[in-house]
Amino acid sequence: MTIPRIPKVSIDLLVNNEMRNVVVRPSDTLLRVLREVLGLTGAKPGCENGDCGSCTVLIDGWPMKSCIMLAVEAVNQQITTIEGLKDTPIQNAFLEQWAFQCGYCTPGFIMNCHALVNIHPDANDKVIQEWLESNICRCTGYEEIEAAVKSVLSKQRSDGRYSH
Amino acid sequence: MRQFLAIGTSVPRQEASEKVTGIAKYTNDINTTGLLHVKMVTSSCAHGTIVSIDTSKARKAPGVRAVLTGRDFPILTGSPLADRPPIAIDKVRYHGEPVAVVVADQEYQAMNAAKLVDVAYHPLPVVNSPTEAIRSQAPLVHENLASYKRFEAVYPVPGTNIANHVKIRKGDMQKGWAESDVAIEASFSIPQSDHAAMETRCATAEIKPNGRVEIYSASQSPYVIRDMLSLFFSIDPSQIVVHTPLVGGAFGGKAPVQLEFIAYLASKAVGGRKVKLVNSREEDFITSPVHIGLDAKVKLGATKQGKIVAAEITYLFDGGAYSDRAAIITRAAAQDCTGPYRIDNVHCDSFCMYTNHPYATSFRGFGHPELTFVIERAMDILAARLNLDPLTLRRQIAIGPGDTTPTQTVLTTSNVGNLAQCIDKLKEIIRWNDEPQVVVEGHKVRTKGVSCFWKNSSTPTDAGAGAVLLLNRDGSARLVCGAVEIGQGTKTVLSQIVAERMKMNVDQIYVEMEVNTDTCPEHWKTVASRSTLLVGRAALAAADDAIRQLRHIASVVLGCSADHLEIGFGRVYQKDNPQIGVQISEIAHGYRLPNGNTIGSQVIGRGSYTMRDLTSLDPETGKGNPGPEWGVGAQAVEVEFDTKDLTYRVVRASAVIDAGKVMNPKAARGQMTGGMSMGLSFASREAFLYNKAGIIQNPRFRTYKDHRYGDHPEYLVDFVETPHLEAPYGLRGIGEHGVIGMPAALANSLSLATGIAMNRLPLTPEAIWREKKENTGDSFRF
Numbered sequence: 001m002t003i004p005r006i007p008k009v010s011i012d013l014l015v016n017n018e019m020r021n022v023v024v025r026p027s028d029t030l031l032r033v034l035r036e037v038l039g040l041t042g043a044k045p046g047c048e049n050g051d052c053g054s055c056t057v058l059i060d061g062w063p064m065k066s067c068i069m070l071a072v073e074a075v076n077q078q079i080t081t082i083e084g085l086k087d088t089p090i091q092n093a094f095l096e097q098w099a100f101q102c103g104y105c106t107p108g109f110i111m112n113c114h115a116l117v118n119i120h121p122d123a124n125d126k127v128i129q130e131w132l133e134s135n136i137c138r139c140t141g142y143e144e145i146e147a148a149v150k151s152v153l154s155k156q157r158s159d160g161r162y163s164h
Numbered sequence: 165m166r167q168f169l170a171i172g173t174s175v176p177r178q179e180a181s182e183k184v185t186g187i188a189k190y191t192n193d194i195n196t197t198g199l200l201h202v203k204m205v206t207s208s209c210a211h212g213t214i215v216s217i218d219t220s221k222a223r224k225a226p227g228v229r230a231v232l233t234g235r236d237f238p239i240l241t242g243s244p245l246a247d248r249p250p251i252a253i254d255k256v257r258y259h260g261e262p263v264a265v266v267v268a269d270q271e272y273q274a275m276n277a278a279k280l281v282d283v284a285y286h287p288l289p290v291v292n293s294p295t296e297a298i299r300s301q302a303p304l305v306h307e308n309l310a311s312y313k314r315f316e317a318v319y320p321v322p323g324t325n326i327a328n329h330v331k332i333r334k335g336d337m338q339k340g341w342a343e344s345d346v347a348i349e350a351s352f353s354i355p356q357s358d359h360a361a362m363e364t365r366c367a368t369a370e371i372k373p374n375g376r377v378e379i380y381s382a383s384q385s386p387y388v389i390r391d392m393l394s395l396f397f398s399i400d401p402s403q404i405v406v407h408t409p410l411v412g413g414a415f416g417g418k419a420p421v422q423l424e425f426i427a428y429l430a431s432k433a434v435g436g437r438k439v440k441l442v443n444s445r446e447e448d449f450i451t452s453p454v455h456i457g458l459d460a461k462v463k464l465g466a467t468k469q470g471k472i473v474a475a476e477i478t479y480l481f482d483g484g485a486y487s488d489r490a491a492i493i494t495r496a497a498a499q500d501c502t503g504p505y506r507i508d509n510v511h512c513d514s515f516c517m518y519t520n521h522p523y524a525t526s527f528r529g530f531g532h533p534e535l536t537f538v539i540e541r542a543m544d545i546l547a548a549r550l551n552l553d554p555l556t557l558r559r560q561i562a563i564g565p566g567d568t569t570p571t572q573t574v575l576t577t578s579n580v581g582n583l584a585q586c587i588d589k590l591k592e593i594i595r596w597n598d599e600p601q602v603v604v605e606g607h608k609v610r611t612k613g614v615s616c617f618w619k620n621s622s623t624p625t626d627a628g629a630g631a632v633l634l635l636n637r638d639g640s641a642r643l644v645c646g647a648v649e650i651g652q653g654t655k656t657v658l659s660q661i662v663a664e665r666m667k668m669n670v671d672q673i674y675v676e677m678e679v680n681t682d683t684c685p686e687h688w689k690t691v692a693s694r695s696t697l698l699v700g701r702a703a704l705a706a707a708d709d710a711i712r713q714l715r716h717i718a719s720v721v722l723g724c725s726a727d728h729l730e731i732g733f734g735r736v737y738q739k740d741n742p743q744i745g746v747q748i749s750e751i752a753h754g755y756r757l758p759n760g761n762t763i764g765s766q767v768i769g770r771g772s773y774t775m776r777d778l779t780s781l782d783p784e785t786g787k788g789n790p791g792p793e794w795g796v797g798a799q800a801v802e803v804e805f806d807t808k809d810l811t812y813r814v815v816r817a818s819a820v821i822d823a824g825k826v827m828n829p830k831a832a833r834g835q836m837t838g839g840m841s842m843g844l845s846f847a848s849r850e851a852f853l854y855n856k857a858g859i860i861q862n863p864r865f866r867t868y869k870d871h872r873y874g875d876h877p878e879y880l881v882d883f884v885e886t887p888h889l890e891a892p893y894g895l896r897g898i899g900e901h902g903v904i905g906m907p908a909a910l911a912n913s914l915s916l917a918t919g920i921a922m923n924r925l926p927l928t929p930e931a932i933w934r935e936k937k938e939n940t941g942d943s944f945r946f
Binding site: 005025027035036039040041042043044045046047048049051052054081082083085086091094095098100101102103104105106107110128129132133135136137138139140141142143144145146 | 174176177179180181182183184185186187188189190192193195226272360361362363364410411412413414415442444445650651652653830831834837838840841842864865866870871872873874875876878879
């Protein structure tokens with residue numbers, strides 16, 4: 001068996017509102033490029049099989065498991081990582097509710113929750129579960145994460161940021 | 165009354181803001197240009213001789229710098245029993261065992277090359293359970309058991325698959341059986357599963373030209389890594405430094421040493437260059453050590469009134485292919501074998517069995533969730549036989565001060581928590597007396613099951629810790645210690661302990677997160693829910709030392725005796741006239757005189773602590789004092805069971821435990837609910853599935869199911885506080901305890917709901933269906 005050598009390609013990625021030029025193998029996942037080329041290690045490998053959600057980033061505002069997306073697929077899209085979030089309601093809610101222990105799954109959960117409260121401001125329990133069951137937290141009993149996401153949703157509603 | 169300033173308040177985690185912004189660094193986040201990458205070739209066979217390993221194609225693959233096999237460095241590692249080659253030699257003993265290692269410039273190159281290593285096996289008969297392993301005609305997993313070096317009290321039986329045999333002999337069994345009015349007997353089984361911490365294990369190694377070995381590892385035991393590398397590779401321990409940054413969950417799975425040995429060998433093979441070895445999830449599941457399994461048999465004899473007078477217990481632990489800490493778990497389960505009950509006559513044989521499964525190591529609770537499942541199921545079976553309320557039975561024989569444990573330790577109000585009080589409080593919060601245990605609504609049945617538990621640690625008699633407290637010029641302080649932050653929040657609690665003793669604002673105490681074995685005072689390891697005791701005592705001593713120095717400097721400045729001085733609120737002041745005093749910030753680095761000289765110099769407190777009064781167990785009777793204190797608790801699980809499709813939902817999970825002192829309420833609740841979630845997860849769905857050849861069918865999260873968001877029930881958590889006098893502020897360990905009673909409480913609840921004794925984990929609807937269909941063997945009908 002011989003392993004073919006495929007030349008690397010130069011691509012531009014829009015990461016956290018900055019255009020970044022990277023040279024990658026076509027088979028490099030977005031997760032590996034974010035972590036190993038751009039040094040954005042907030043997104044974590046947990047399974048590299050799309051099963052655990054710890055690598056979740058946002059692509060045009062939607063949560064995406066960056067371990068099952070190629071970096072070359074992310075060209076011309078807005079990529080947001082945990083490093084791109086500053087003082088957001090969901091980060092503060094995770095702090096207030098103690099929604100993490102070891103912190104390893106936390107960036108992935110926060111990205112997913114951040115997208116959820118933006119995309120589904122009226123999310124009910126069923127929608128919240130549909131979204132959040134894609135991520136695994138092994139430390140908490142999930143009640144703190146539930147409290148965090150619900151506190152942001154109810155704050156948004158009472159602030160009238162979203163009216164439906 | 166003692167005034168608590170920092171203790172008992174929900175002080176936020178020291179590292180909280182790092183963790184919500186993505187800047188928290190774990191071992192695999194530290195990127196170093198130029199390091200080489202290691203990939204393992206793992207066994208596709210569960211038991212077999214290695215006929216050949218052809219590495220020629222892999223060596224020629226792009227980027228490859230070295231390929232190693234077990235024969236390149238033929239050594240045996242492992243503690244307490246050195247039975248494990250870091251890379252298999254001549255034979256493989258489990259599916260997933262490392263058989264070769266590739267080092268390459270890039271990780272993908274190492275992965276590609278690993279696929280080119282051609283290994284031929286001659287399969288051998290497989291030992292697929294601990295019950296199979298103990299049969300006289302069972303194939304031997306280890307042929308040379310007698311020759312293995314031992315580093316702790318461990319009793320392997322050569323010529324068998326027994327890696328350790330621990331005996332408990334207490335009282336007079338004949339007398340016990342003679343006094344019994346009823347006897348119950350049952351068998352239980354728990355398969356192996358996994359810790360599945362979200363961060364997979366990872367280690368880097370570098371051997372510098374001067375011989376210095378530098379390791380980074382996601383570990384609970386950085387000092388043990390140093391000592392084991394020193395022991396097995398004959399390196400002066402002062403030549404080894406181990407770094408451990410934040411760890412992404414551990415649960416006992418990161419206490420043993422495995423990848424560090426392989427990374428060290430890989431570095432050695434490439435002239436000492438820095439290498440990194442990261443487990444894939446699949447490797448983390450099966451190549452690295454797993455959560456232990458257990459087959460057990462219990463016979464209890466009791467009087468009509470519900471006094472248990474005889475307990476005969478056999479534990480067969482599925483230690484897997486190598487003994488590792490499973491041998492010590494076997495002892496831990498023996499020493500607490502009866503659960504927290506007063507029983508005068510006890511006979512227990514606890515065996516660590518070799519099988520052709522992945523090897524097992526410590527898992528949160530260290531044998532206690534498993535033994536508790538067995539004993540607490542048996543307690544419910546006994547309660548039903550005696551027609552007694554399950555909690556009443558437990559309450560009347562709850563162990564307490566004056567009673568003796570299976571290891572014949574006499575209990576005091578300090579070395580055991582108050583179980584009776586936990587049971588009483590649990591009854592209240594779950595409305596045990598106000599609601600029926602079984603409620604039927606159509607095809608839905610709601611039931612409550614309960615479990616009590618106790619736990620001591622199996623701590624070495626000389627386990628200890630140290631701490632250094634460095635005062636900054638502004639009067640704040642930095643605590644340096646060897647405890648690893650694995651998510652449990654120990655470092656935050658340590659800051660509270662120091663703040664409390666020094667009557668300082670807790671914001672003024674910084675705790676170093678990274679452990680560096682060169683610069684941090686040694687800590688045994690971050691396991692056994694003992695770091696707050698060990699490091700906490702050391703931190704208290706360091707605080708006292710710093711206070712002594714501060715008072716000394718202040719006494720010179722204020723011209724009075726140090727005995728007249730008190731510390732607190734950022735000042736040192738006179739007891740009888742608090743107006744007269746000096747700010748700590750003025751003396752933390754010595755009091756500066758107008759001419760620039762100082763009185764005194766930087767205040768650096770030091771403290772250390774070593775466990776006391778522990779003894780090893782007598783090999784024939786088990787008599788001894790195994791650990792500092794028994795934590796206790798009572799737990800309950802309420803399920804809603806669907807009699808049509810045999811599915812169920814855990815509605816509520818409850819726990820009352822004796823925390824000694826709740827140091828940080830939010831952290832304590834999180835430890836409990838997190839533990840309860842983990843216990844419910846492994847009891848309800850987690851298991852490795854083996855085929856007949858011992859090949860694991862589900863080593864990935866897609867097929868290995870664990871608790872997800874939405875599976876979580878409502879949690880009710882409460883605490884009892886009976887101080888452990890040896891520990892800072894009376895605290896007791898709680899890190900593992902939430903897990904312990906959950907499997908038993910769930911099984912008791914489901915046994916009630918289904919009418920079938922559910923004595924095997926995991927409790928999936930399919931398992932319930934099978935039990936209903938078969939309902940054979942020793943199951944007891946309610």
